[in-house]
Amino acid sequence: MSLVLNEEQKLLKASAADFARKESPLSRVRALRDSDDELGFSRELWASMAALGWPAILVPEQYGGLGLGLTEICCVIEELGRNLVPEPLLSNALLGSAAIIEAGSEEQKSRLLPAVADGSGLVALAWQERKTRYDPAVIEASASPSGGGWTLEGEKVLVWDGHVADVLVVSARTSGAPGDRDGVSLFLVDKGAAGLKITRQQTMDLRNAAVLRFDSVELDSDSLLGTEGEGLAPLQAIIDRATLGLCAEMMGSAEAVFAMTLDYLKTREQFGVVIGSFQALKHRAALIFIELELSRSALMGACEAVDAAADDVAEKISTAKARLSGTAVLAAYEGLQMHGGVGMTDEHDIGFYLKRARAAELSFGDAAWHRDRFATLQGL
């Protein structure tokens, strides 16, 4: 393990960068939005990504995957993040199928993971409700025993790529009240289950998401994922690693917005000089650069900790998310300000990054929430 990428990781990152540049410039995201595209991404492009092996990165080899680590998937996600590539890699690899890998039985894994690895099957994780904010224990959805199986009731929101998932992993209470540490269970639900209504959500940052409504959805006994009532620990571990994936995406998009800003500072002229010659802007650009470098270290340090199964994984992830949240929003806020009027227009790309930066900041815990969690973990 190291804070420098090895040769294979560098190659993987370069191929993802190449892919993003050639196949998915930001104009694609804009076009998908402007045409009200039903999916919000392209199945063909997803198939190309599958051919490159990306959905297989985290799937263990015995289920048809590559059995690689967080560092590898983060290399890819970071590069896709530069252009806000909308295909469902993060949600599928780090949320949906990650839940199966983390908590699934042998039977569930061998049934579901091969399709994940080859890209033909999409899995989404439904863990958030309107009041959940950042604590996955704060849920009201319930599963009560019925005829050997379960009846699922409730609503989930912001289910990333929930509109296209074939299988949904859903958290629900089998006992206790919202906030209780015990009593959370995970279930596998088929997208076609009777009583399940899936509605696509329109998010400001164009991340594809859905609202799920469960109206007396009947589940078999074997749809339970992991141990009844003990779903919170695996759920938290999954969300943690997805948080790190999100940090990688934020790293990529923050660097992209900074590159865009730097370019503008070097080309836009006012008062007969490029605006980058004004110290008021120059120093702030240098400060953003400092933040980006610290953020990259935090990100890589956390990837290293996860892949080495270190004791302080959660602290490292919270450090990364707290830092990246600050950096991504800073780079976007400052970038927009330095663009002046044109930055406020939808025709300019910077708004896409601003919206994504804040949406990512407010997903899986903002900076203050992660600092608080860090303090709790350290007994402070």
Add this chain to the structure above:
Amino acid sequence: MPDIEQFRVDCAAWLEENCPDSMRWEGPKAGDGTIGEMLAWGGRKADWSKNPDARVWLDRMAEKGWTAPTWPREYGGGGLDKDEGRVLGQELARLKAMPPLAGFGLTMIGPLLVDHGTEEQKKRFLPEICRGEIRWCQGYSEPNSGSDLASLATRAELDGDDWVLNGQKVWTSYADLADWMFCLVRTDTESKHGGITFILFDMDDPGITVRPIPLISGYSPFCETFIENVRVPRDQVVGGVNNGWTMAKALLGHERSMISSAFSERGSVNRLVELAREYLPGEDGRIGDAHSRDSVVALTMDKACLDLTIRRTGEAAKLGQQPGPETSIFKYYATELNKARYSLMVSLLGPQALGWEGEGFEEGELEITREWLRSRGNSIEGGTSEIQLNIIAKRVLGLPD
């Protein structure tokens, strides 16, 4: 009873009778339109369907001359003296009445014409402004002239008794809804600041094309304005040929004070508290989360300090003292504070702030997200924060360029 107290009694009674209920406004709450929709902007293209009461309120106030209370009666104003104007303001505030008329006419071009217009210009434009019959837009910025406004290049050449205008303006707020533009044009290329002229024209004049530009918030309040061989009679120049920079500076003062007063809008900070209590509830009305509690209170105190500073300046002005250097901080501080406020609101909402429209989000949540996006422009429009700080450093602190 002294005259001024009699005036207060009469004024209160008249307002009580004439201000429609829907124009008495406590601050934003669910179900209201946006403040932009509730206000009367006037003009030939006004759409009153969303707020018919706003029109009633405007017409009644305009008839009294109270849209511009202290302007002379002959120009459509109320002819009130300073004290009466202050009393009227206090009585309006007591009723929480919405301003009867919004826009650049009353707040920007009107005051400029009062000070610098010819008698004929005052007679022609001020009454229409007071009655909300014409709506104005500001044609200053150009693609290559933003912060360095004096580099503007839209040309005006004299042909007989007309100026012929050619060029392009950009970020022209509400150019699509405005009837007239006050515009800066270049009449002399030899002198940068001394070659600019301030001119007025009708947006329906042949040769003007307006293209709305959508903002990141999804709304489209500003436009690109193309000006091609537009003929403008000489008597529509304000303040004299090549004297436009002086006019612009005078007007920019009005604009900046308008922008800062727009942000001292009532109820605004309480909204932070309301949201914090709703989304992060604690015991007995406390804000449940320590970090958010601190952030909300910090901004509440910042706002109180700004309000006190504005009041301090106002009281000094009433005593006839010249405005001091503290006024230079208003635009910067008020707009940065407004941005911080919306940024915090979005944090308070958490993941529920991620919506754009449709399922899974409340109306009020979607509105806050859009308003937050719009607020990012506050530190750009009307002179950027960087330019404000440069002005403070140079003009107030005497630091070299």
